[in-house]
Amino acid sequence: MTDTAAVSAFEKLDVEALTSEQAETELERLANAIAKHDKLYHQDDAPAISDADYDALRRRNTAIEARFPDLVRDDSPSRNVGAAPSEAFSKIEHKVPMLSLDNAFNDEDVQDFVGRVRRFLKFDPLMGALAVTAEPKIDGLSLSLRYEAGALVYAATRGDGTTGENVTANAKTISDIPQKLSGDAPDVVEIRGEVYMAHADFQVLNQRMEANGGKVFANPRNAAAGSLRQLKSEITASRPLKFFAYAWGDMSALPADTQMGMVEQMKVWGFQINPLMKRCETVEELLAVYHGIEEDRATLGYDIDGVVYKVDRLDLQQRLGFVSRSPRWAIAHKFPAEKAYTILNEIDIQVGRTGALTPVAKLEPVTVGGVVVSNATLHNEDYIKGIGQDGEPIRGGKDLRPGDTVQVQRAGDVIPQIVDVDLSKRKEGAEPFEFPSVCPRCGSHAVREENPKTGRLDAVRRCTGALICPAQATERLKHFVSRNAFDIEGFGDKQVDAFFADGLVKTAADIFTLEERDKQSLTKLRNREGWGTVSAKNLFEAINAKRNIDLHRLIFGLGIRHVGEGNAKLLARAYGSWQAFYDAMVKAHDKNGEAWEDLNAIDGIGHIVAEALTEFFAEEHNREQLDALLAQISPKQVEQIDSSGSPVAGKTVVFTGALERMTRDEAKAMAERLGAKVSGSVSKKTDLLVAGPGAGSKLKKAQGLQIEVITEDVWFDLVGA
Structure with missing residues (x-):
């Protein structure tokens, strides 16, 4: 046995590239893996991988065995079906083994199947059509029912194909399974089919399980298997199980000579059979049935995972016989797994x-x-x-x-x-879907932002009612109290969720009225679970400590799209006070005036950020919430840099072209230290343009507006650096 790393490497090797030693190691790994997943699926009703992944394991095992037939193991998956029956049930040996089917995964595989059958039978086309039945492959739990003298004797699961679990008491609670056969029937009748659960029943069961604190099922197949294999039949009786009959095992006599005839006889005896089963005479007809059922799959009301094809004539089935763990005369055409x-x-x-x-x-x-x-x-x-x-x-x-x-x-x-x-x-008259231009949660405008560089609209439409939209409320409140915004100690995500759910804090303003409302409330914060007198007092003190907040923290805390901590600081520095910032954002909404130009001129604030800001402040709901918030807090004005004696203090400066003695960031920092405002674009409010080599449109615009233009060297002389 090689080490784990080597096994992992072999796992990825193509079958044709494997050496004999590597193939032996791979077959051992596959045997163990498939046995494990067989137990999880058939015995524990808790599959850990998808059907597609399981099928891939089996296909690889089959391919390796075909290339190295002398390495086939005694415990090879190709020699086994299902998993050993659980020790929790008594065992029943099947008189006729319950085998599984080979799989087809595409149309070509189906053509190959029919071709193999014809070649094996030496079926001359002149003999007429080779009839094959097609029926949905029910995704449930296989069950065998034995009747003697028309009465149900026992019911057994597939188990390992040879021996199954005795679930007779449970099977008798399923209404689709007759206790006694109707009409004339042979002395011994063994009916095989699938126990399943309808979609609607599955949803109701899961709702009931969840309400009672139980474990919900992942899918109807797991629900059906788990329900049938209960140790208490009264639990099975409470589950809405159904049964489709489609095959047989031990029979003292056959009442028909075709697959179709046998299944129709099952209906006469009292079983439910699938109404979609059809008899076909060409591959094209088989594939038409397959693709038709595939598209109608969601309307059936129960799970299927493919279509099963079976040679119709029973005498031909007898001639074809079996190979390994499956019949030559049948195949399952699986749907794409994903x-x-x-x-x-x-x-x-x-x-x-x-x-x-x-x-x-x-x-x-x-x-x-x-x-x-x-x-x-x-x-x-x-x-x-x-x-x-x-x-x-x-x-x-x-x-x-x-x-x-x-x-x-x-x-x-x-x-x-x-x-x-x-x-x-598509149904006649189906109308195209109209995407809403207003938020379905709060009624605010929903807009698609325009990229100024490409002129294209953003793919996503967004609600502009940030402060009043309930869908955004809790996450925005969490942002508002976060470390880089208001940073209120003791007011974290957990508190936001709890206070919002109980209606205590719905908006940012509610945070600052919480203490006053608590005084008047019969249900005090200190009496709530997880709180006490000290913790409530500490929270109120932490909130009050943030009533006088830095302007950039307030701007960042609003959670406006594209306005991060850095942009918030740029905006605070540019406008200096909340009122100046607020008034400018409202005025800039027309995107055509001086306020709009000034906003876009702030170095680092581009068109996209400007759009987001003006859309936010244009929304009346947002302004109302801001007014309520500002009634509770007092944002600090930005401290002005002491630039007394600076020749550029209070001036708006623009840098353009290639700077040779400093980087653009260094130039910007220098200007701001000297009390200047740095802008990213030229406007009539620009006082000075510092132009390096390669200056282009900004230089031309400055010259057109008769703005003073200087070189980098002159800038250093001007500021005395």
């Missing part, structure tokens, strides 16, 4: 903590990759339309409308997404 078709019921708009309006697809629940999927991301409004701002189709985008049949993909832990839409199934 994809499924379902119905897009509606498009819901969710508002995130930054105000982003995110469209979410509300889907008819469907199991994908072992998980029930009912929601999928739709990214943004252009993705839903399928058309970009230039009118061209966008990559991945679809024209999606409520009611559409869509294909959903889920890979690993990736959020499910819609990857295709079947337009042939």
Whole structure:
């Protein structure tokens, strides 16, 4: 046995590249891994990997054994089915083994299957059609039911294919399983089928389990298996299990000579059979059934994971026989493991903590990759339309409308997404989805920002009602009290969530009225769980200590998009006081006046930040909340740098071109130390332009406005540096 690192390396090697020694090691690893997952799936009803990953393990094992037939192990997965029955149940030996099916994963595999059957039988096309049945592959728990003289004698799970678990008492609680067969029946009848749970029943069961503090099931298959394998039959009886019959084992006589005829006879005896089962005569018909069922999968009301094909004539099945653990005359055509078709019921708009309006697809629940999927991301409004701002189709985008049949993909832990839409199934008169221009939570404008460099709109539409939008409220409150904003000691995320949920703090202003309201309340903060007299007193003192706050902390604490701590300091320094800042932001909303030009002229404040600021202050709801907040606090004015005697104090300076004696940041810091305001653009308010080599448009604009222009050397002479 080689070390773990080597095993890991072999695991990634192509089968054709394996040496005999490496192949032996890989077969041991695969045997152990598959046995482990068989137990988790069949015995514990708790699969740890997806069907696709499990199938990949088996395919690799089969490929290695085909290349190295002398290395096939006694415990090879190719010789075993399922897992050993649990010791919790008595055992029943199957008179006829319950084998599994080989898998087909694409249309070519199905063509190969039919071709192999024809070649084995030497089936001459002149003999007529080779009929094959097609039926949905139910994703549940296999069960064998033995009847003698028409009465149910026992019920057994598949187990390891040879011996199963005795679940007779539990099976008798399932209404779809008759206790006594109807009509005439042979002395011995062994019916095989699948125990499953409908989607609607699964949802109700999980809701009930959650309400009672129990563990919820990941998917209907796990729920069905766990319910059937209960040690107390009364628990099974309380679970809404169903049963589809589709095969047989030991029979004292066969009432029909075809697969289709046998299944139809099961219906006569009182069993539920799948109404979608069809008899086909060509590969094209089989594939049409497969793709039709695949697209209608979400409307069935129960989980399936593929379509099973079986040669219809029983005499041909007899001739074909079995190979290893599966019959030659049948195959399971699996659906893509991480994809499924379902119905897009509606498009819901969710508002995130930054105000982003995110469209979410509300889907008819469907199991994908072992998980029930009912929601999928739709990214943004252009993705839903399928058309970009230039009118061209966008990559991945679809024209999606409520009611559409869509294909959903889920890979690993990736959020499910819609990857295709079947337009042939779109209902007549289906209207395109209209993305809202106002926030669905607070009614504020929802806008798409424009990138000034590209002229393109941001893909995401955002709510501008930051301070009053309930969807953003808790996260913004957490930001407001965070370390780099108000930094209120003892007022963290936990307190924000608790106070918001109880209605004590809904807005920033509520924080500063909390103590006064607490005095008048019958339910004091000190009496709340986790609080006491001292802790409540400390919190109120910490809040009061922040009533006189630095201007940049207040600006940053507002949580305006694109305004980080650095930008907040730039804005505070540029305007000096809250009132000056507030008035300027309100005036700048027209994006055409002096206030707008001044805002954009602040070095480090670009067009995108300016847009975010003016949109925020243009919203009346935000201004109302700010007024309420400013009634409780007093922002400090920015201390002016003592620049007495400085020749550039109070002047607005712009640096342009290549500076040779200092970096741009050094030049900016120097000017600010000397009491100057540094701007990033030239306007009529600019007093001085320092131009280095390569100066371009800023120099031309300054000359046109007759602004004083000096070189870098003259700047140093001017400031005496």
